[in-house]
Amino acid sequence: MKITKNVIMNNSITIDLFNKLMGQETLHPLVTLADLSGDRLQEDLWMPCNFYALIYRQGNEDSQMSAQPMLWLVKPGEIFEIPSARHIQSREYTGVLFHPDLLCDTPLEQSIGTYPMRCRCHSVLSERERQTITGCLHEIEKELRHAIDRHSSNIIVAHIELLLNYCTRFCSYEKEKVKQL
Numbered sequence: 001m002k003i004t005k006n007v008i009m010n011n012s013i014t015i016d017l018f019n020k021l022m023g024q025e026t027l028h029p030l031v032t033l034a035d036l037s038g039d040r041l042q043e044d045l046w047m048p049c050n051f052y053a054l055i056y057r058q059g060n061e062d063s064q065m066s067a068q069p070m071l072w073l074v075k076p077g078e079i080f081e082i083p084s085a086r087h088i089q090s091r092e093y094t095g096v097l098f099h100p101d102l103l104c105d106t107p108l109e110q111s112i113g114t115y116p117m118r119c120r121c122h123s124v125l126s127e128r129e130r131q132t133i134t135g136c137l138h139e140i141e142k143e144l145r146h147a148i149d150r151h152s153s154n155i156i157v158a159h160i161e162l163l164l165n166y167c168t169r170f171c172s173y174e175k176e177k178v179k180q181l
Contacts, residue, residue, distance in 0.1 A: 012048040013080055015097055021045070021082060027144040030102040031156055033137060036093035041084045049080035052112065054119065054163060055095040056133050071133075071167055073119040076100060096140055098160060102153055108161045115164050121171030129170045136163040 019026045024035060034055060053074040074080055083093065103109040125133070140159045143152060 012050045012077075013045075013082075014050055015099060018049075018082070018097060028148060028152070028156070030099040030153070031140070031144065031160075032097050033141055033144070034093060034095040034097055036083060041082060044084045045082040046079050048077055049074060049097075050076050051097045051099045052076060053080055053095060053097045054160075054167065055093055056137075058092040058094070058130070070123065070125060071119065071121050071171060073116045073164070073167070075116055094137065096137060096160060096163065098156075102160075103157060106154065106157045108157055108164075115168065119164060119167040119171055121167075125170055129166075132166050133163065133170075136166065 013021075015030065015032050016026055018024075018034070019032055021041065022035060024032065026032065034053065055072055055074065057070050100109075100112075103112060136159060140156060140163075143155050143159065146152065
């Protein structure tokens, strides 16, 4: 799909549009995994989103000096970046995108506003932390591949909340301070 910044700058990106841009199947209308390892876009794309996105940028010790976070939560209305094919190799992104409606009538609906500042870290994550994030994303993927039923949303939200809580731990000020010492 050839889309340029000029065509969509006045709109916001939805989960369905994200999946189309990345050549992914939409398994659930309110949540998807971000797989930015493809080569779909010819140029970087920045646009407001209508979802939350918990993004994990894999990195090594060389990326520790980067000004860009290794892990962060994007809120609806904020600018969401989809890197082009030429930047994918240097920035391996993964994560979960979820619409606010997924959180309706769940405890996470009330507390989601506290996470953006807590889920933002610049330091390289340990192997154990990376495995924890990958494991949580894998559990979300398993549920997305399960037929949608009346339990699907609650199970997915529980996995997202667990992931957010781990991210809070991994990005805590105390942990960041210890790593600097």
